[in-house]
Amino acid sequence: MVSTPDPSGLAIGHSALGDAWQAKALAEDLAVPFLGQVKPKQVNSASLLLYSDDQGLSLQLTGKGAPGPVRAEFVSGKAGYRREHGGGTGQLIAKAVGLQKTRQTLHILDATAGLGQDAFVLASLGCQVTLFERSPVIHAILADGLARAAMNEQCADIVGRMRLEAGDSLEWLQRREADSVDVVYLDPMFPHRDKSALVKKEMQVFRQVVGDDDDSDALLEAALAVARYRVVVKRPRKAEPLNGPAVTARIEGKSSRFDVYSLKALPTAT
Structure with missing residues (x-):
């Protein structure tokens, strides 16, 4: 079996240009908090963010100084x-x-x-x-x-x-x-x-x-x-x-x- 980490540190949000509907639907599917429109570096209620922006869906750590997003990218x-x-x-x-x-x-x-x-x-x-x-x-x-x-x-x-x-x-x-x-x-x-x-x-x-x-x-x-x-x-x-x-x-x-x-x-x- 997979060693599954505690999912409580995950939340979902989106940028002004992100797909808000997609983000909210994912939050419901994954049963994790939906934060709405946020900036990842300003989030302190979750350590990890599934984030929709103008470049698609990504996963990233939150808080000041956090590294940039990780996404599945094939074109560039x-x-x-x-x-x-x-x-x-x-x-x-x-x-x-x-x-x-x-x-x-x-x-x-x-x-x-x-x-x-x-x-x-x-x-x-x-x-x-x-x-x-x-x-x-x-x-x-x-x-x-x-x-x-x-x-x-x-x-x-x-x-x-x-x-x-x-x-x-x-x-x-x-x-x-x-x-x-x-x-x-x-x-x-x-x-x-x-x-x-x-x-x-x-x-x-x-x-x-x-x-x-x-x-x-x-x-x-x-x-x-x-x-x-x-x-x-x-x-x-x-x-x-x-x-x-x-x-x-x-x-x-x-x-x-x-x-x-x-x-x-x-x-x-x-």
Whole structure:
């Protein structure tokens, strides 16, 4: 089961140009306080704010000196740059999934979607990606980011290959038969030691909302029973692998790595 933090520190608000109706509806759905039109740095009644402004839905810490918002962004920023200047199938995640070894369109299950950045990369390389994010707060932010990206001419086709589902991916996996998807991708929450401002900001926020993925081993077991070709797990570079069978291959980056569990060879034909 997921270690769920105390949600009492979360509230919902909006800016003058934000979607007040959306914000109020989310407050009702999530059963958290609705603060109306506020400025995040002036809020002291909640430590965390789900916030609607002219750029969409975001999550941010409150109070004076709090870092800026965290949102699911695919058109600009890091995802936009990667879309325009990325390394194609030479990217580490693409190698881990096996895109250099097959011309077949793969159906990927991203069982721990978060802000959807890795799923977006895979979809930009032609994969069909089903995303699960069980935190209703992060799910709402991700849905908002995908909806905004779908209205962008350069991103619409990519987002069209991404399908966001509600609920818990572990429950979904446990109901499926073998070979239900080609590849399962797992990126469970782990303590991040990167001290960059962006990572620190995101992790501060995510920890309060998501907690730790204490069922990562169970996710791996369920994924191995469902995937047709392989399961890929993202881990800190020096961390121990998840409990389970031996890792088939490791693809390492500077701060993280991908553990690959191969089940059968990828098809080479289309």
